[in-house]
Amino acid sequence: MSSNNTTALITGASAGIGACFARFLAAQGHDLLLVARREQRLQELATELRAQYGIRCEILAADLTDRQAPKAIMDYATEQGLEIDVLINNAGLSGKTAFSETPWDILDAELQLMVTAVTELAHRVLPGMRARGFGRIINLSSIAALSPPGGSLLYSGIKSYVFLMSQSLDMELKPYGIHVTALCPGFTHSEFHDVMGTRDAANHLPGILWQEPEAVVKEGWHAVNKGQPVCVPGTVNKLLAASMRPIPTRIQYFLGKTFNPFKES
Ligand SMILES: NC(=O)c1ccc[n+]([C@@H]2O[C@H](COP(=O)([O-])OP(=O)(O)OC[C@H]3O[C@@H](n4cnc5c(N)ncnc54)[C@H](OP(=O)(O)O)[C@@H]3O)[C@@H](O)[C@H]2O)c1
Structure with a gap:
């Protein structure tokens, strides 16, 4: 199986990075199953x-805060006769209050x-991927996983978990033809800061810190196909991430x- 003749499940496909993944993979001829809460957008x-x-x-x-959602998504895929070869675990947000x-x-x-x-979606797509000897999983982590701890509720901790579990999964699954990548964007133009309620503060950040979602998606897809377990997209983010690592x-x-x-304030 080649990496551009597959079916991709993308969560959080109604906006931002997820919608961009949908356009990018569709342009390469992949079939898609798109998931988010806003049906009209999908x-x-x-x-x-x-x-x-x-x-x-x-x-x-589907609302992925519902505990039944991952199973319901995979049941739907089975009903539709879709075999998921690519999983883009993208849906997410950040809270802001203490x-x-x-x-x-x-x-x-x-x-x-x-x-x-x-974690559950990754677990549920694996039997099929292992049986077919092919799979690509991109889990959206964040440069927050590599940065000083922040005040955004659980966000740094959650993205650190995704960062580490993606690498462990990749180690376990590479021998079966399945690549897993933790994609760790920095500030990326999307609806993220509107949802978080930090649009004004975000607009005051220097332009050099921002990336377009297209660049993030392209680099993330390239990384997972090359078998890179971690992808920090963009030169500025790479420099920031590298400079943070040795700091006590x-x-x-x-x-x-x-x-x-x-x-x-
Ligand atoms: N933008 C950044 O600066 C940045 C940086 C690092 C990492 N990230 C990560 O990148 C991922 C995508 O974020 P984005 O920037 O593209 O944000 P976005 O534009 O706000 O898109 C978030 C997507 O997640 C979906 N979503 C949110 N809650 C959901 C729920 N309960 N059930 C199902 N879907 C849900 C939203 O769809 P509905 O509202 O329609 O459900 C939307 O499609 C996130 O995991 C985020 O943490 C973003």
Whole structure:
């Protein structure tokens, strides 16, 4: 099987990086199963991609904070006769309010969306990938996993988990023809900061820190096909990530505490 004749499941395909992955993979001839909560957005994107590229594009409106969602998505794929060869575990967001002031059900939903659903979807696509001897999984981590601890609720911890588990999965699965990559973008133009409520602060960050989602997607796809377990897209992000690694933990803590652009003043 080649990496451009496959079916890809993309979560969070209604906006930002996920929608960009859908356009990118459709342009290469992949069939798609697109998942997010906003069905109308998914429908419009699917109509566009079917017309433009002649691919098969199915959609499923699902809320990944629902514990039943990963199984329901895979059941739907089976009903539709879709074998998932590529998984883009992308859906995500960041809370902004302080941990101690946030109700547990909101924190629980973040963990379900970006830890449990990510892990469960990976687990559920693996039997098919192993049977076919081919698979590509991209898990959206973040440069936050490589940076000083931040004030964005659980975000740094969640993305650190995704960063490490992706590498462990890659080690386990490479012998079966399955590559796993933790894709670690920095600031990327999308709806992320609108959802987080930090658009004004984000707009004040220097332009050099920002990437377009197209560049992130292209580099991430190249990395997973080359078998690279970690991809930090863009030169500026690579330099930032490399410069953070040798810094002692206590200094990382100080930097995180002092330079959080999204901290309430
Ligand atoms: N943008 C950045 O600067 C940046 C940097 C590093 C990492 N990332 C990561 O990249 C990924 C994509 O973010 P983005 O920047 O593209 O943000 P975005 O434009 O806000 O898109 C987020 C996507 O996730 C979906 N989503 C959110 N909650 C969901 C839920 N409960 N169930 C199903 N789908 C859900 C949204 O769809 P619906 O609202 O329709 O459900 C949307 O399609 C995230 O994991 C994020 O942490 C982003």
